[in-house]
Amino acid sequence: MASARRVKLTHILVVLAASGLALLAWTQPWVNADVAQSGAARQTLEVAGATAAPGVTALALAGMALAGALSIAGPVIRLVLGVLEVLLGFSVSLSAFLAITDPATASAGAVTDATGISGTESVVDAVVSASVTPWPFVALLAGVVMAGAGVSVLVTARRWPGPTSRYQAVRFEPVDAGDPGVGAGAGAGTGTGTGPERDAVDDWDGLSRGEDPTAPR
Numbered sequence: 770m771a772s773a774r775r776v777k778l779t780h781i782l783v784v785l786a787a788s789g790l791a792l793l794a795w796t797q798p799w800v801n802a803d804v805a806q807s808g809a810a811r812q813t814l815e816v817a818g819a820t821a822a823p824g825v826t827a828l829a830l831a832g833m834a835l836a837g838a839l840s841i842a843g844p845v846i847r848l849v850l851g852v853l854e855v856l857l858g859f860s861v862s863l864s865a866f867l868a869i870t871d872p873a874t875a876s877a878g879a880v881t882d883a884t885g886i887s888g889t890e891s892v893v894d895a896v897v898s899a900s901v902t903p904w905p906f907v908a909l910l911a912g913v914v915m916a917g918a919g920v921s922v923l924v925t926a927r928r929w930p931g932p933t934s935r936y937q938a939v940r941f942e943p944v945d946a947g948d949p950g951v952g953a954g955a956g957a958g959t960g961t962g963t964g965p966e967r968d969a970v971d972d973w974d975g976l977s978r979g980e981d982p983t984a985p986r
Contacts, residue, residue: 777929781836783918784854788832791861791911794818795825797904799868802876803897804884811897814879818904821875822864825908832857832915844927851922858916865909872899 800816818825835850835857842850868875873896880895 773928773930776925777839780918780922780925781839784832784839784915784922785836787858787911787914787918788829788836791825791832791908791915792829794865794904794908794911795822795829797907798902799905800872800876800899800901802873802880802899804880804895805897814876816872816876816879818868818908820878821868821872821905822908825861825864828857828861828864829911832861839922844929847926847929848923851919851926854919854922855916856919858912858914858919860912861915862909862912865905865912868905869901869909872901 795818797818798815799818799821802814802816803811804814805811832854835854839847839850876896876899884895
């Protein structure tokens, strides 16, 4: 059981760490693009991950939320969350891969804001050169780890221990009036065994009217 708990905790921490790494990478510069316009000096733009891959933030935050859900989910829900984690990791990796393979297109938003040039072809023509920083590779690695953790969840989730609670749920059931013990208890509590049964709702209504619920009826 202790080993199963360690496996569960390890998976949750890996999902959380990989998602946090993807979010960190998203906040950093991904591309350095040199842009040239006719009649204007060449300028170098630093393109952040927020521009190059805007969807990574939502994917990373979803991964963090999924890590929390794994800690309390049952066996069936764990499988669903495992599939979802694979999809999240794949999406993060794909976003980073597209930025790495086509940094000029990934810089389009920043180029448009800086120069006013719009249209993918016009933006790509304006980008003289574009170099990729290490951060999109970090995001790519984070996505791969997220997807791998999702696969591992699918493989091991059925062996994880269930969620624990410090408190046990209490279920209230109606009391059988024919139970001899109930009659004896009622007589001891009210001073008579022949009085009408007390009910929690009646006592509450009596309190609302200013009555003493402990007084015999």
